[in-house]
């Protein structure tokens with residue numbers, strides 16, 4: 239008997255008419271407008287768009303750092319638009335790893351200790367040495383941030399983000415402070431983690447050349463999703479010209 243046709247897996251994120259308006263006194267800034275977006279488990283998505291187009295706002299809302307002002311957003315069966323502070327804190331702790339442009343490592347702790355800090359509050363962390371191995375930094379485990387290059391520090395920050403085995407990895411300009419070659423290395427690490435661990439990854443960049451590394455590219459303009467492109471094939475950073 240033929241197997242029933244398999245339906246596509248439900249999206250991990252489902253945003254509908256998502257909007258965010260910032261208010262400061264009489265001034266209103268509309269950062270996101272009516273964003274409809276589904277993100278599947280295990281996808282690698284790049285967010286592109288000009289400065290001020292709403293990329294960080296969208297990423298922060300997906301990561302539970304901010305709450306939308308209109309529309310709806312769910313992560314699996316969590317309603318992130320209705321969640322209070324405690325629920326959002328639990329959501330971030332249990333499901334999301336963040337990587338930012340600046341690494342925010344603690345200078346007085348080694349690479350190993352910076353990663354270890356996070357495991358206290360994780361329910362099922364991977365061994366710290368495995369996290370460092372996954373970012374190719376085993377040999378530097380006992381070095382302090384000041385003894386590491388920018389790219390190496392960012393890789394420690396990635397190890398810190400993935401050690402708790404998050405289902406989602408959100409990266410806001412992870413290569414923004416790095417030179418060309420180092421930035422490529424960091425992107426390769428993110429791409430490998432996405433493939434090897436199945437972690438859903440969203441990466442913000444200003445660099446359109448990076449788009450080829452993703453499964454899907456979401457272009458934002460003026461707070462809206464302008465277009466979405468699917469890549470037939472993901473390229474490695476070695477194949478990128480940027």
Ligand SMILES: Nc1ncnc2c1ncn2[C@@H]1O[C@H](COP(=O)(O)OP(=O)(O)OP(=O)(O)O)[C@@H](O)[C@H]1O
Pocket residue numbers: 260261262267268269287288289290291292293294295296
């Ligand atoms: N906390 C805030 N208060 C008021 N306005 C804000 C706040 N955060 C962001 N904005 C505004 O929202 C809009 C979108 O900002 P956002 O940081 O999401 O854009 P972006 O695409 O990430 O930009 P960039 O590439 O420069 O980081 C901008 O006009 C910005 O000034």
